[in-house]
Amino acid sequence: xxxxxxxxxxxxxxxxxxxxxxxxxxxxxxxxxxxxxxxxxxxxxxxxxxxxxxxxxxxxxxxxxxxxxxxxxxxxxxxxxxxxxxxxxxxxxxxxxxxxxxxxxxxxxxxxxxxxxxxxxxxxxxxxxxxxxxxxxxxxxxxxxxxxxxxxxxxxxxxxxxxxxxxxxxxxxxxxxxxxxxxxxxxxxxxxxxxxxxxxxxxxxxxxxxxxxxxxxxxxxxxxxxxxxxxxxxxxxxxxxxxxxxxxxxxxxxxxxxxxxxxxxxxxxxxxxxxxxxxxxxxxxxxxxxxxxxxxxxxxxxxxxxxxxxxxxxxxxxxxxxxxxxxxxxxxxxxxxxxxxxxxxxxxxxxxxxxxxxxxxxxxxxxxxxxxxxxxxxxxxxxxxxxxxxxxxxxxxxxxxxxxxxxxxxxxxxxxxxxxxxxxxxxxxxxxxxxxxxxxxxxxxxxxxxxxxxxxxxxxxxxxxxxxxxxxxxxxxxxxxxxxxxxxxxxxxxxxxxxxxxxxxxxxx
Numbered sequence: 423x424x425x426x427x428x429x430x431x432x433x434x435x436x437x438x439x440x441x442x443x444x445x446x447x448x449x450x451x452x453x454x455x456x457x458x459x460x461x462x463x464x465x466x467x468x469x470x471x472x473x474x475x476x477x478x479x480x481x482x483x484x485x486x487x488x489x490x491x492x493x494x495x496x497x498x499x500x501x502x503x504x505x506x507x508x509x510x511x512x513x514x515x516x517x518x519x520x521x522x523x524x525x526x527x528x529x530x531x532x533x534x535x536x537x538x539x540x541x542x543x544x545x546x547x548x549x550x551x552x553x554x555x556x557x558x559x560x561x562x563x564x565x566x567x568x569x570x571x572x573x574x575x576x577x578x579x580x581x582x583x584x585x586x587x588x589x590x591x592x593x594x595x596x597x598x599x600x601x602x603x604x605x606x607x608x609x610x611x612x613x614x615x616x617x618x619x620x621x622x623x624x625x626x627x628x629x630x631x632x633x634x635x636x637x638x639x640x641x642x643x644x645x646x647x648x649x650x651x652x653x654x655x656x657x658x659x660x661x662x663x664x665x666x667x668x669x670x671x672x673x674x675x676x677x678x679x680x681x682x683x684x685x686x687x688x689x690x691x692x693x694x695x696x697x698x699x700x701x702x703x704x705x706x707x708x709x710x711x712x713x714x715x716x717x718x719x720x721x722x723x724x725x726x727x728x729x730x731x732x733x734x735x736x737x738x739x740x741x742x743x744x745x746x747x748x749x750x751x752x753x754x755x756x757x758x759x760x761x762x763x764x765x766x767x768x769x770x771x772x773x774x775x776x777x778x779x780x781x782x783x784x785x786x787x788x789x790x791x792x793x794x795x796x797x798x799x800x801x802x803x804x805x806x807x808x809x810x811x812x813x814x815x816x817x818x819x820x821x822x823x824x825x826x827x828x829x830x831x832x833x834x835x836x837x838x839x840x841x842x843x844x845x846x847x848x849x850x851x852x853x854x855x856x857x858x859x860x861x862x863x864x865x866x867x868x869x870x871x872x873x874x875x876x877x878x879x880x881x882x883x884x885x886x887x888x889x890x891x892x893x894x895x896x897x898x899x900x901x902x903x904x905x906x907x908x909x910x911x912x913x914x915x916x917x918x919x920x921x922x923x924x925x926x927x928x929x930x931x
Contacts, residue, residue, distance in 0.1 A: 425462050426751040429506035429536065432459055433499075436470025436477050436519075437514035438491045447731035448514040449475040455512040455746035456482045461486050462750060467470060467503045469496060470513075488554045491516055493523045500524075509749055511539035511702050511725040512742055518545050518725055519622055538749040539702040542722040548704075548724040551591060551627035561767050563690050564718045566709075568629025577614040577628045578607060587631040589797060590614055591721075592621035592741065600799050603631065603663065634665035634872035635709040638675055640690045641733040643703045643744060645753040650691045653703070653741060654733035655683065661793075661872035662709050664846045667728055667799040670819075673736040673777045676812055677876050682710075685717065693722055702745035705729045712874070735806060736777035739767075778815040779806050780823060783848045795846040813880050817911030820851065836860075843870040851881065858885040884910055888920060896923040896931060902930070 434456060437448035443662035452468070453476050455668040459466050460482075471491050478486055484504060489495045490821060500508075508530065510517040518540070524530055525542035540548075547553050552570035559565070567584065571577050574756045587605045590613045601617055604610040608627075616624040637658040644650045657675035658666055675683065690706040697704075705727040730741045740760050744767050747757055754768035776854050781801035791800075805822035809815030832840070834856065842853045856866050864878045873879075888908055891899060899921060907917055914928040921928070 424751065424756075424860065429464070429908045431465040431467065431503065431505045431752070432507045432538070432750075432925055433467040433469065433503065433505035433535075434459070434483070434507055434509050435474070435491065435496070435513040435517040436468065436472065437516045438471045440472065448512070449477045450731055451512040451726040451742035452477045453482060454740060455509065456740035458743045458746040459509075459750070460484075462747065466506055467499070467927065469499055491520060493520065493527065493529075496524060497527075497529050500529060500535060504533060505535055507536045507538050507750075509538045509645070509746065510545075511626050511745060511749070514725070518549065521545060522549075539745065540699060544698050544700075544724050548699075548722055549901060550623065551625070552699075554721065555627075557696050557925075558693070558719050561696050563689055563692065564716065566629040566632055566718050566720070568627050570625055570627050571614075572618070572625050574611055574614045574618075575608050580628045581610055582605070584630055588632065589629050589631055590617050591627045591629070592617035592625070593799070598825070601626070603633065603796050631663075632709045632711075632720075633661070634876060635662040635711050636677070637662050637666065637669070637720070638686060638827070639666065639671075639676070639709065639710045639729050640686060640706050641703065641707075641730055641741065642690045642694055642706060643741065643748070643754065644691075644694045644701070646700050646751070647753045648695070649754045649768055650694060651692065651754065652687055653739050653771060654737050654773075655686070656729060656732065659873060659877050660846060660850070661874075662793045663797070663872070665797050665799040666707065668781050668783075668795045668801045668846075670781070670813060670816075671732070671779045671853065672815070673733065673779075677874050687719070689719065693719065696847060697722065697724060699724050701748040702726070703730055703741050732750050732777075732779055732804075732806070736808075737771040737773065739771050775808055775810055775814040776812050777806060777808050778812070779804050779820040781817045781848070784787065784825065785848075788861055788865070793847055795848070807911075810875075811909070814909060814911040816880065817884060821911070821913050840870060848872075854878065854881050855885050855888075858882045859889060887912070891917060891920040894921060896921045896927055899931075 424679055436452050441609055466483040467489045468487045469489060470478050473488050478488055487499050510521040522542055522545055547557055555565045587603050589603055591601045604612040604613050618624050627825040639656040654673050656669050656671050656673045658669040660669035686708055694704055694708055703726050704722055704724050706722040709720050710717050724900055726742050726745055734741045745756060755766045757767040757920050759765050759767050766919040782803040784802050785791055805819050807815050807818035807822055854867055864875050869877050887899055887910055914925045918925045918928045
């Protein structure tokens with residue numbers, strides 16, 4: 423069907439200031455959406471409190487308001503501009519929460535504004551932990567055993583019955599803000615108080631721990647005709663217990679059989695239909711117990727997410743642009759695919775390469791902060807790399823961090839290394855390499871880190887190549903070993919360091 427002609431002016435809300443957990447990816451999403459809407463001939467009104475973003479460039483929207491992202495400010499702008507529709511799904515969690523506040527106050531009804539992409543009922547169903555868990559049970563999908571609570575006392579009672587550790591997740595927050603893993607009663611009191619304060623509904627979900635389980639994400643798009651595609655599958659190298667924004671992730675998923683992938687795919691489609699994401703993209707997260715194969719749904723975001731930005735960059739599929747056009751009436755088969763041109767957007771991208779994302783941390787700017795990674799996001803950015811194989815992609819990404827200072831073998835005691843491997847941190851992968859260079863086997867490292875053995879095999883192979891090169895001069899380095907090193911993501915600089923030569927000499931060779 424062609425675009426809707428019963429609406430002429432659309433209001434878009436940005437995500438506001440760049441903070442940990444909500445950063446530039448939402449400015450990217452909003453910018454793409456504004457371009458797509460203007461391309462279709464709609465008048466656009468943008469509200470964003472952040473002037474330092476491309477999104478607020480005067481050329482992108484017909485009217486741009488750099489105002490506080492508050493209920494009162496938005497109502498005044500709606501009263502003045504009288505938009506026909508409101509698009510909240512490209513402005514991160516901020517936009518979704520404001521949509522709920524505007525709806526509850528009756529602003530949309532008062533000014534006859536239609537919410538596009540995800541209506542308030544859909545947002546509530548996806549973001550309210552208790553409602554979402556019940557919806558999953560309705561479609562026979564498993565969720566972690568848990569309970570929605572509104573007080574510290576209720577949280578303590580649940581933990582006493584279920585045992586420790588437990589995970590606390592506030593409703594309507596981004597990046598795991600206010601949440602965490604509680605291993606004793608004191609930690610429950612601390613995390614629950616913080617979570618209850620940050621949740622707009624003053625509720626938190628306390629649930630069984632899934633620490634050590636494998637984590638996957640699917641980026642899914644659905645249109646009003648019920649066409650559904652999975653743009654990209656993403657697998658976390660870090661196990662459950664580390665927020666996905668702080669995890670090293672790879673696209674497409676590497677350790678799923680086709681049968682397992684189809685199980686996740688079918689579940690993701692069922693979730694979008696149950697939550698009623700009718701026009702646009704959503705991110706669905708799953709956990710799988712590597713021992714039993716039990717699959718549980720962690721959560722879903724009924725909007726363009728951080729992972730959507732990753733999936734867009736990894737595949738070239740313009741998720742935000744397509745989501746905006748679906749919101750105004752198009753179906754996937756009517757939209758052109760920007761990459762292949764001749765095929766419609768209803769075709770799923772096929773990847774013959776691997777993309778790796780590694781989070782970037784700046785703990786040095788926050789003296790005294792806890793550097794252990796958990797369910798509350800701490801990264802401030804990320805690097806990405808593309809390669810023909812996981813190894814090439816992964817170690818190119820590690821180089822991109824520009825902070826290669828691995829601990830040399832022998833500088834850590836066995837006990838200290840074991841302790842470091844058992845606590846997720848930004849240096850976990852470097853400690854894994856250290857362990858392999860000491861001769862530790864994969865099972866021992868897997869027990870400490872919960873990282874899937876297949877990923878550890880890739881790191882071990884890299885470590886072996888590095889050890890082989892370390893004992894050779896550049897003249898002694900054979901062509902086959904040099905080619906293998908380059909195919910596995912070794913830089914000229916790294917090879918030069920290992921051989922005791924210079925980057926130029928390696929390049930010349």
